[in-house]
Amino acid sequence: MPTKYRAVAAVLTTVLLWASAFVVIRAVGEDLSPGSLAFARLAVGTVALAVVALRYRRPLPRGRALAFVLGYGVLWFAGYTVVLNWAERHLDAGTAALLVNVAPILVAVVAGVVFREGFPRPVMIGMLVAFTGVLVIAVGGDGGGVVDTLGIVLGLVTAVLYAAGVLMQKVALRSVDAVTATWVGCAAGLVATLPFAPQAVVELAHASGGSIAGVVFLGVGPTAIAFTTWAYALARTDAGRMAATTLCVPGIAVLVSWVTLGEVPTALGLIGGALCLAGVAISRRKPRVVETAAPQVPAESCEAAA
Numbered sequence: 442m443p444t445k446y447r448a449v450a451a452v453l454t455t456v457l458l459w460a461s462a463f464v465v466i467r468a469v470g471e472d473l474s475p476g477s478l479a480f481a482r483l484a485v486g487t488v489a490l491a492v493v494a495l496r497y498r499r500p501l502p503r504g505r506a507l508a509f510v511l512g513y514g515v516l517w518f519a520g521y522t523v524v525l526n527w528a529e530r531h532l533d534a535g536t537a538a539l540l541v542n543v544a545p546i547l548v549a550v551v552a553g554v555v556f557r558e559g560f561p562r563p564v565m566i567g568m569l570v571a572f573t574g575v576l577v578i579a580v581g582g583d584g585g586g587v588v589d590t591l592g593i594v595l596g597l598v599t600a601v602l603y604a605a606g607v608l609m610q611k612v613a614l615r616s617v618d619a620v621t622a623t624w625v626g627c628a629a630g631l632v633a634t635l636p637f638a639p640q641a642v643v644e645l646a647h648a649s650g651g652s653i654a655g656v657v658f659l660g661v662g663p664t665a666i667a668f669t670t671w672a673y674a675l676a677r678t679d680a681g682r683m684a685a686t687t688l689c690v691p692g693i694a695v696l697v698s699w700v701t702l703g704e705v706p707t708a709l710g711l712i713g714g715a716l717c718l719a720g721v722a723i724s725r726r727k728p729r730v731v732e733t734a735a736p737q738v739p740a741e742s743c744e745a746a747a
Contacts, residue, residue, distance in 0.1 A: 447673075448673070448677050448678070450670075454666065454670045455670045455687075456687060456690055457693065458662045458666060459687065459690050460690045460694045460697065461662070461693075461694075461697060462659060463529070463537055463538045464534045464697045464698045464701055465655045465658060465659055466478070467529050467533070467702060468701075469655040469656060469659070470526060470529055470530055472652040473641070473644050473645070473648060473652060474640065475523050475526035475527040475530070476641070477640050477641035477644045478522075478526045478641075478656065478659075479523045479637065480635070480638055480641045481645060481656045482659040482660045483518060483630050483631040484631055484660065485657055485659070485661060485665075486631075486659075486665045487624070487627045487631045489661050490620070490624035493665075493669075494624040497618075497620055497621075499618050499620065499621045501621065501625065502617045502625060506616045507625075509610070510610075510617060510622055510626050510629070511625070512609050513605070513609040513613065514629025515633045516602050516606050516609070517603065517606025517609075517610070517626070518627050518630025518631075518633075518668075519630035520602045521603055521606060522634075523634065523637075524595055524598050524599045525537065525541070527595055528540075528598075528599055529592075530592075531589045531591050531592025532589075532593075532595075532596060533698060533702075534694050534695075534698035535695030535698050535704065535706050535714070536578060536592070537592075537599075537694075538691040538694035538695070539574075539596075539691040539710075539714040539718075540575065541599050541600050542687055542691055542717065543600040543717060544601075544607070545604075545724070546564075547600060547601060547604035548607055548608060549564050550568070551608055563724055564724045566724070567722070567723035567724025568720065570716055570723060571716065571719075573720070574712075574714065574715070574716025574718075574719075574720060575597070575713065576713070577710075577712055578593065578709070578710055578713035578714065607675070610626070610675060614675060614676040619669055619673040622672050623665075623668045623669045691714055691717075692718075695714070
């Protein structure tokens with residue numbers, strides 16, 4: 442299979458698994474607290490990734506690359522996971538997914554400053570539209586889903602952590618392969634969540650079989666598999682474009698949570714979500730290049746020159 446198609450397959454795998462994660466987190470959250478769920482998920486993910494990493498036996502990252510891997514491991518794998526689990530105690534799965542996907546705009550802003558890419562008009566307009574969408578979600582009130590102010594704040598924090606993780610990972614992947622980068626990052630996140638280990642042991646002992654199965658799924662699917670396929674694709678394209686591919690995650694998450702959890706989104710929530718997605722889509726558009734026609738030289742001038 443050509444590399445282009447493998448990258449597309451990797452992106453689709455990531456999107457589907459990450460969308461399902463929002464729904465499973467809501468379901469498992471009834472038995473496990475945010476920190477415990479994060480530790481258990483990362484423990485399963487680290488073990489699964491270690492098996493694959495030991496088979497490939499690629500060199501471990503060193504120096505600056507290692508610092509970036511550890512950095513996004515703590516911010517993305519640990520911090521993002523804990524805060525997202527917390528946010529989904531205050532938000533339905535679809536709304537949480539919508540707020541997290543403000544991250545592509547944040548990636549574009551940081552890239553504009555740090556990488557000197559500037560601030561094209563589509564980016565600025567997209568930011569305004571998406572921020573309006575967040576405000577609409579915030580005042581959307583209750584319908585079949587769950588939304589409150591704390592949940593909105595936590596959702597936006599997860600977006601910041603997500604964006605920071607994408608940018609740091611992009612730099613690390615210049616010299617580290619996808620499997621090793623994901624495994625070491627996941628292990629770093631596991632170490633960061635060790636304070637939750639005792640509580641996780643107690644809660645898992647009293648958790649239902651369905652919740653334990655959900656933890657295993659989160660560790661193997663959305664963590665071990667999805668983060669690896671994400672890293673594979675990210676290494677082959679730019680960070681902003683890859684972040685934009687996750688725009689379809691909220692729509693999938695809303696549909697799945699509606700069907701499986703009965704979380705019917707509010708009307709304003711749908712409108713706000715649509716604005717968020719539209720804003721990010723606008724921000725990823727390339728500015729139109731206006732071609733200027735070459736000035737025509739009068740025929741007599743040409744004859745005179747001759």
